[in-house]
Amino acid sequence: MKVAVLGAKGRMGAEAVAAINSATDLTLSAALDLGDSLDQLVSTGTEVIVDFTTPDSVMKNLEFAINNDIHVVVGTTGFDDKKLEQLKSLLSNHPKVGALIAPNFGxxxxxxxxxxxxxxxxxxxxxxxxxxxxxxxxxxxxxxxxxxxxxxxxxxxxxxxxxxxxxxxxxxxxxxxxxxxxxxxxxxxxxxxxxxxxxxxxxxxxxxxxxxxxNRAGFMPGVLIGVRNVAKHPGLTVGLENYMGGM
Amino acid sequence: MKVAVLGAKGRMGAEAVAAINSATDLTLSAALDLGDSLDQLVSTGTEVIVDFTTPDSVMKNLEFAINNDIHVVVGTTGFDDKKLEQLKSLLSNHPKVGALIAPNFGxxxxxxxxxxxxxxxxxxxxxxxxxxxxxxxxxxxxxxxxxxxxxxxxxxxxxxxxxxxxxxxxxxxxxxxxxxxxxxxxxxxxxxxxxxxxxxxxxxxxxxxxxxxxNRAGFMPGVLIGVRNVAKHPGLTVGLENYMGGM
Amino acid sequence: MKVAVLGAKGRMGAEAVAAINSATDLTLSAALDLGDSLDQLVSTGTEVIVDFTTPDSVMKNLEFAINNDIHVVVGTTGFDDKKLEQLKSLLSNHPKVGALIAPNFGxxxxxxxxxxxxxxxxxxxxxxxxxxxxxxxxxxxxxxxxxxxxxxxxxxxxxxxxxxxxxxxxxxxxxxxxxxxxxxxxxxxxxxxxxxxxxxxxxxxxxxxxxxxxNRAGFMPGVLIGVRNVAKHPGLTVGLENYMGGM
Amino acid sequence: MKVAVLGAKGRMGAEAVAAINSATDLTLSAALDLGDSLDQLVSTGTEVIVDFTTPDSVMKNLEFAINNDIHVVVGTTGFDDKKLEQLKSLLSNHPKVGALIAPNFGxxxxxxxxxxxxxxxxxxxxxxxxxxxxxxxxxxxxxxxxxxxxxxxxxxxxxxxxxxxxxxxxxxxxxxxxxxxxxxxxxxxxxxxxxxxxxxxxxxxxxxxxxxxxNRAGFMPGVLIGVRNVAKHPGLTVGLENYMGGM
Missing domain, CATH: 3.30.360.10 (Dihydrodipicolinate Reductase; domain 2)
Structure with missing residues (x-):
């Protein structure tokens, strides 16, 4: 599976890059940060993005990804009801795309x-x-x-x-x-x-x-669970626990 | 609900008697120990028995109870496959009776x-x-x-x-x-x-x-969960966890 | 060493009686409770008393013991400055007698x-x-x-x-x-x-x-340290820690 | 107090440099690593060295320091009886110099x-x-x-x-x-x-x-206790606990 990281130079993003590089079933397709063009997501055939950016830039990233049928796993904070509504509206036009908003990946x-x-x-x-x-x-x-x-x-x-x-x-x-x-x-x-x-x-x-x-490494197994399962959960999911069955 | 305790003078049995007496939704119908007649279970209208006796006497007690359509909650140890088979055979003739065998009530x-x-x-x-x-x-x-x-x-x-x-x-x-x-x-x-x-x-x-x-008091909430739910689970159940939904 | 317990029927006193009976180097000389005559302390040759009585009766017990050159180990509560002063005054006339007041024997x-x-x-x-x-x-x-x-x-x-x-x-x-x-x-x-x-x-x-x-048994090793060491510490000592050297 | 760190580029040495720089009562006089001349210790008026080097180079460093009447605080491992004897012999000619060998600074x-x-x-x-x-x-x-x-x-x-x-x-x-x-x-x-x-x-x-x-930062308060007290303890001391009175 081809996975891109947005916010790749931040502390969490850098950990995510390392975690994806270490996972034998995942390929890092792009590692983008502020100023990098999102077009690379399409040209590299990215299937899932992991977003650890900022509350200001996250919605623009998600809009681009969803409109290009790329699944999104989001650790960026600041999701209020308004943003969640915007997200649902975006997803309604792309019924196969999955979006995971996770307040805590631990x-x-x-x-x-x-x-x-x-x-x-x-x-x-x-x-x-x-x-x-x-x-x-x-x-x-x-x-x-x-x-x-x-x-x-x-x-x-x-x-x-x-x-x-x-x-x-x-x-x-x-x-x-x-x-x-x-x-x-x-x-x-x-x-x-x-x-x-x-x-x-x-x-x-x-x-x-x-x-x-x-330390932050403790959040990466949760990020990988998100990445590996987001395609199986079309639509909006809030909370990683919804991907962890049988509890 | 009318509940009898068998092995009522033993340490666990005595705790069970006390726990049932303290529960406002349960009535202690009989507190029997070695040598007491099981006929009291019928004459008192007992609906559930709690058995904390010995591996030697437990099967005789369960046979009597099941044949009289009384549910059984069992903390007595020593249930091997042979005893479990005997129990299933007894229960097959009384399809509405529930039997809980619990290795641990904590x-x-x-x-x-x-x-x-x-x-x-x-x-x-x-x-x-x-x-x-x-x-x-x-x-x-x-x-x-x-x-x-x-x-x-x-x-x-x-x-x-x-x-x-x-x-x-x-x-x-x-x-x-x-x-x-x-x-x-x-x-x-x-x-x-x-x-x-x-x-x-x-x-x-x-x-x-x-x-x-x-201390042993810690086992009584589990015994009471068994007593209150055994009628809803006809047939043989091994392990209290099967009565604890949603985990 | 001959040791008597005062308040022997109370919960702590009963534990003390059991602890002294179990200690091979100590002999229980008397187990007194409310109404028993203190004269037995003298007639039995008691060397140390352990007092687990009440704030009301403890001073009378200690006065009798100290005046008869018997060491005292005290777990009874309620020792304010006034009582401690009384005790010092009693001890000043019996310079070889030790008194331990211990708020906590654990x-x-x-x-x-x-x-x-x-x-x-x-x-x-x-x-x-x-x-x-x-x-x-x-x-x-x-x-x-x-x-x-x-x-x-x-x-x-x-x-x-x-x-x-x-x-x-x-x-x-x-x-x-x-x-x-x-x-x-x-x-x-x-x-x-x-x-x-x-x-x-x-x-x-x-x-x-x-x-x-x-449980209360946890206090008995501390009581025994008090009993075994009180004779080596003439005068008033407050707090078991003063008998526990080398910390 | 002027303090130099030897092995300043290693993980523990780098932490020691940072700890000394943060301490208002200490001045970092030199931060030396492999190949740096020890003469700087004398020219900078160093009073104490902290050695986090290797078992191979530590004895040469200590010899230089002690012969120049500089106190030594040593976290380098590998001190057997032979090395300790060598150290005692060096110190016998400089009776005012203190040496602390600490297997654990935590x-x-x-x-x-x-x-x-x-x-x-x-x-x-x-x-x-x-x-x-x-x-x-x-x-x-x-x-x-x-x-x-x-x-x-x-x-x-x-x-x-x-x-x-x-x-x-x-x-x-x-x-x-x-x-x-x-x-x-x-x-x-x-x-x-x-x-x-x-x-x-x-x-x-x-x-x-x-x-x-x-993390390693946890060892630095112990290093600073060593640095601040080594001058008061002439001769050889093994174990930081010997500087921690009243326990």
Whole structure:
């Protein structure tokens, strides 16, 4: 399969180029960056593009690709409802083209969220501890917030009653926050990259799901799953988990 | 729903009696132990029995229950192929009766195994660390062996190549063993009850699923899932995970 | 060595009786509870008492023991400055008698606090995650508060600057609190007993010290260290760590 | 303080150059690599050298430095008894010069070993789990072997009896080994860098000390402790822990 990378000089794009070069079933047809002509996608017979560019340029890239019947795997951030609608409209004229928008390509993170959604149905309590480097400006992390929302939804569907919590006296100042039903605890320290632990508890037992991500290489197996499966999923798909069957 | 416990004076049976008494949607119809007449099951209108007796007496109990159209939830150990065949034959004459044979009622343990089976498809490496009290005679634990087999099967189905391992020099004497593809590490120490960690690794990330069980109460939510669902699953079911949909 | 237990019918006292009976170098001389005469301590030749009674009765017991030149190991809670002064005054007339007041007999907890105090000097960041059963009314736990204070003091002595923390956006509602310099995260769930993790971080590395306590038996090795060493430490000692040399 | 780095183009040397440049109390006087003249050390008034070169060239560097009354902090590997004797002999003629040979500059690793040595005196059981990247050729790791030896020595001094272990049935093939008294479990997987967990257990409680190292930057705080303290420790010192008081 012929695959081009857009944003090939960026940090994620460069990793994607390396990952495609290492995969024996994939051929890198083009590695484009700012200013390069998109026409190369057509002349090289590219079948799938991987886009790690910027919120400003991504829509132009996707329009070109879809109009030329090239599948798109997108890690660029900033997809709001408006952009998703534009994308659906583009795709409606090319019903065989697949488009994957993935907020997180980390397989481990995606699995952690899926497993948490399932476990939430069976345990009384759920809390999240997430650990990130000290330069992170937001707490809780985006992944923690999304996990907490998924757990909250699953609890609602299972008609869970409120989590047991006898706390009467407390102190101020804990970093984190309560998201839906779920207390999230945010640790910030040098020596961490991106880590999260989801803890489920019930009488006599706890189940803990932990993901540790220490560099960008960890996202590439997820990008490759996207590349290899996008042609089998025509239309718009949001979230890599939709390509990961049987969970 | 009227539920009877057989083996009610044993440790697991006593916990089951307590759990049923605490459940507002269930009524304890009988709590029988060695020497008590099974006729009470009929006279009390019992709909489901929970059997925590012994490999020697369990088949007689199940025969009586099934012949009286009572569903059976079984935690008693020692079910080999021969016993399972006998059970199927009994059930074939009572097509509405459900029978659940569950080697492990711990929800957390069941989920850990299910999640491991799924994660095995996405990660290059998988290893298990299991921690038990120092009085345990077998290493690796039964749960670890079963988890390792499930991971090995999942890897085979996904056509995974051998795990990366550059080890050239080694020392003898590590407790544990290799089960299928999976190295299992067994820790034995006072201060532990029953714990297991399944570690999945790939470039840049690890996913760890850990289950900690500190007492028998941890098995009761699983028993109750069995009791509440057995009537909806006529015929023989082996493994609580078959009642836990959507995983 | 002849050892008596006061409060022998309480939960901790009963464990102490069992622990002394199991120790080959110690003899249980008396097991007293409410209403039993203290005179037995003298008639049995008791050398050390272990007191797990109540804040109301403990001072009367200690007065009797010290006046009869019997060493005292005390796990009873509620020792404020006034009681400690009374005790010092009693001991001043019996200069060979040792008295140990121990807020926590868990060796693991004591070591965790000592190690944390040391590590605090070498790492930029320190945070605490403590996990307790859902029936606990206070957050953070007493052990977490004490650990955080010890870390804060050690940082002050090492003239550490403020921990790195770029957090700009936050949510309300995280259980726990900031104690001195140290963010403490409090998790409450069934399935836990008493657990604490102290995390130290700096560029490229983290050091984590974790203590898991699953039952009262875990306090007995600490009680026995107290019993075996109290005679060598005349006068008042507060904190088991003072008997644990070489840390 | 004027500090020179030898082996400045190597991976550790380059990190050391950066660390010294970032430290406000230190001045980088020279950054030398293969072929550069050592005379610059004298002409620049260097007070301390940091040597991250090779086993072949290190002794020549140290001889030059010591003969010019420059203190030496050495991370180069391969110091056997013969080299240490040579070094002592060199130092005997320069009694004010300090030399630190450090097999491990990771503060976290050094503290983990120190804490393990202390904890070993108080717990019945001790086991080590170490996790490294899949390209590592030796199992157990050097740090695990050294930790296990320190624990074994501490147990001997405390006259500990054998660890409790009821294991009767076992499987072959677990990676790791028994070092002294201590079972060591070795996990190898992509996604890890260098990690170790030391677990101590006794009735009702476990104490776990874990070190996670994710890049070379983690060694630099230890290098700086060496640089800042070597002048206060004339003569030969092996092991950074000797500069870390009060543990």
């Amino acid at each position: 397989l481990g993170a995606v699995l952690m969220m899926q497993f948490s959604q399932t476990a939430a149905k069976y345990f009384e309590s759920a809390e999240i501890v997430e650990m990130h480097h000290a330069n992170k400006v937001d707490a809780p992390s985006g992944t923690a917030i999304r996990t907490a929302q998924m757990i909250t939804d699953a609890r609602k569907q299972s008609k869970k009653s409120a989590m047991p919590d006898a706390t009467k006296s407390e102190l101020p100042g804990a970093r984190g926050g309560k998201v839906g039903d779920v207390p999230v605890h945010s640790i910030r320290s040098h020596g961490y990259v991106a880590h999260q632990e989801v803890i489920f508890g019930d009488a006599g037992e706890t189940l803990t799901i932990r993901h540790d991500s220490i | 929800l957390g343990a069941v989920l850990m195994m299910q999640f491991s089976q799924t994660a095995a498809k996405y990660f290059e490496s998988a290893e298990i660390v299991e921690m038990h009290h120092a009085n345990k005679v077998d290493a690796p634990s039964g749960t670890a062996i079963r988890t390792a087999q499930m991971i090995t099967d999942a890897r085979k189905q996904s056509k995974k190549s051998a795990m990366p391992d550059a080890t050239k020099s080694e020392l003898p004497g590590a407790r544990g063993g290799k089960v299928g593809d999976v190295p299992v590490h067994s820790i034995r120490s006072h201060g532990y009850v029953a714990h297991q960690e399944v570690i999945f690794g790939d470039a840049g990330e690890t996913l760890t699923i850990r289950h900690d069980s500190i | 060796l693991g907890a004591v070591l965790m606090m000592q190690f944390s105090q040391t590590a605090a000097k070498y790492f930029e960041s320190a945070e605490i995650v403590e996990m307790h059963h859902a029936n606990k009314v206070d957050a953070p736990s007493g052990t977490a508060i004490r650990t955080a204070q010890m870390i804060t003091d050690a940082r002050k002595q090492s003239k550490k600057s403020a921990m790195p923390d770029a957090t700009k956006s936050e949510l309300p509602g995280a259980r726990g609190g900031k104690v001195g310099d140290v963010p403490v995260h409090s998790i409450r769930s069934h399935g836990y007993v008493a657990h604490q993790e102290v995390i130290f971080g700096d560029a490229g590395e983290t050091l984590t010290i974790r203590h898991d306590s699953i | 503060l976290g690793a050094v503290l983990m070993m120190q804490f393990s040595q202390t904890a070993a005196k108080y717990f019945e059981s001790a086991e080590i789990v170490e996790m490294h990247h899949a390209n590592k050729v030796d199992a157990p790791s050097g740090t695990a072997i050294r930790t296990a030896q320190m624990i074994t020595d501490a147990r001997k001094q405390s006259k500990k009896s054998a660890m409790p272990d009821a294991t009767k049935s076992e499987l072959p093939g677990a990676r790791g080994g028994k070092v002294g008294d201590v079972p060591v479990h070795s996990i190898r997987s992509h996604g890890y860098v260098a990690h170790q967990e030391v677990i101590f257990g006794d009735a009702g409680e476990t104490l776990t000390i874990r070190h996670d190292s994710i």
